[in-house]
Amino acid sequence: MDKTTLRNNWTKEEVEEIYNLPLLELIYKAATVHREWHNPEEVQMSTLLSIKTGGCPEDCSYCGQAARYHTNIKVQALLPTDQVIEHAQKAKDSGSSRFCMAAAWREVRNNSDFDRVIDMVKGVNDLGMEVCCTLGMLTEEQAVRLQEAGLYAYNHNLDTSEQYYEEIISTRTFDNRINTINNVRKAGITVCSGGIIGLGETHRDRISMLLTLATMPKHPESVPINALARVAGTPLENNEKTDTWEMVRMIATARIVMPSSMVRLSAGRIEMTEFEQGWCFMAGANSIFTGERETLLVTPNPGVSEDMQMLQTLGLKPMKRQAEKVMDEFETWKTNF
Secondary structure, three states, rough: OOOOOOOHHHHHHHHHHHHHHOHHHHHHHHHHHHHHOOOOOOOEEEEEEEEEOOOOOOOOOOOOOOOOOOOOOOOEOOOOOHHHHHHHHHHHHHHOOOOEOOOOOOOOOOHHHHHHHHHHHHHHHHOOOOEEOOOOOOOHHHHHHHHHHOOEEEEEOOEEEOEEEHHHHHOOOOHHHHHHHHHHHHHHEEOOEEEHHHHHHHHHHHHHHHHHHOOOOOOOEEEEEEEEEOOOOOOOOOOOOHHHHHHHHHHHHHHHHOOOOHHHHEHHHOOOHHHHHHHHHHHOEEEEEEOOOOOOOEEEOOOOHHHHHHHHHHHOOEEOOOOHHHHHHHHHHHHHH
């Protein structure tokens, strides 16, 4: 089967036309593209650990870690390095191939905390996992330091469209986010960038956000699609629950316009049934966050055992890193030789 061509010149009208297709037609097209580019039986298992929680000076309306909102989130200083490595080892033992470390910072500062994060990156990399960080804004020099330590991916979400962005965050600009993504790219680190639905945005905003991602010179290797996790005490705590079909539509469109990317069914899974998550996988999602702590940063998330049960039910299996696949093939070859 010929692969769909990768394109970076999508127009708003084209993305809009795909997004507005009748739902089952859209899912069918996305599932077809998914099979051209990926093994539909594999799901990347990623574990996310909050290495520094709460006390953030930003005002992102959806986030319980902003210091200005009165939430029940307990502020926690940067975790000790050995504790982080321990969490990473447990994640690997549970089937995760990627380990992501998140710190509630506005931006990275060149201090001892950053030195410790560099050590964490080296330590997780030594375990043979893909290492990802999300630490806020990043300069070109800082990105190079992370790359030299072995960082595989950096997460920096757009959150929403450029037009709606100011309604959600006032403490940094949309361009700040694009600059950080550019710095990550220049350093040779892969990009993880997506957004959130359910913030009060329109369908046009969702299309615009996908258009920004799909017209980057290189598509993000990982595109997380999040449903708003409504946190008590934040300005968006009373927003309505995101409809699952809206998630499916968003995932399917992302899959079609960015065929080579990993599309991650991210926050919001705790409110979805196994059945609903199944539709998301059918629409082209091939990555999830899982974890022993059963939280996604500071919001609830299904645990490893539930996720493994779901994969079994759906006939899916955890994805291995490319290096592990090569070793498995070599062992098979040796056995048959």
